[in-house]
Amino acid sequence: MNDSKTILIADDNSEIREIVRVLLESENYEVLEAVDGEDAVNQVDEHIDLIILDIMMPKKSGFKACIEIRQKTSAPILFLTAKTQDSDKYMAFSAGSDDYLSKPFSYTELVYRVKALLRRYYVYQGKEKTEEPAERIHIQDLTINPESREVFIREQEIQLTEIEYQLLLLMARNRRKIFSAQNLYESVWEEPYFYSCTNTVMVHIRNLRKKTEADPQTPKLIQTVWGKGYRIE
Secondary structure (H helix, E strand, O other): OHHHOEEEEEOOOHHHHHHHHHHHHOOOOEEEEEOOHHHHHHHOOOOOOEEEEOOOOOOOOHHHHHHHHHOOOOOOEEEEEOOOOHHHHHHHHHHOOOEEEEOOOOHHHHHHHHHHHHHHHHHHOOOOOOOOOOOOEEEOOEEEEOOOOEEEEOOEEEOOOHHHHHHHHHHHHOOOOOEOHHHHHHHHOOOOOOOOHHHHHHHHHHHHHHHHOOOOOOOOOEEEEOOOEEEEO
């Protein structure tokens, strides 16, 4: 799987870019480099399989770059940054990123995150064989076609990131089941849950509601069960 995957690393620190490039090339990924946020946005096209962004960059911050990149591709976006505040993570996920890793980082952890993001993305895009049933799921104004991985609201197709899609599909396939933040995180991210992961889940649910609910402030599809978690009725 690695041989044909192209990763774009955007960081104004040339040493960081070099470290990441050498590390990922040793895993047989092709690596492109961007020196700032604007450069990253300009380089993104359909051939980029994953984007790694810093937050503090000239011309365009990582947050702004992420928002603009999301207009061009649903490829996974990983923030790799020295900014470690919960507010920074919240803004990163709100901008449309899929994952967040703080500097200084473990080389093993970075490679693990990259492989996990690519695996989920290619399953989501239907580029690898899956055994999911092809039956469409209809709930209220929502239609999910698991075979093509298309999602419609009132017959209009909506574009979801692979994390948003996996969250929606999991809850839609298990209607009325209450999923705690831990349930959702461990099922979709496939990583051990920590308390701080709750905010990650909350932001992705909020983004999902913006795309699926007529009024995200009063959701009818994805409901919050206070003190317990989320469910689709």
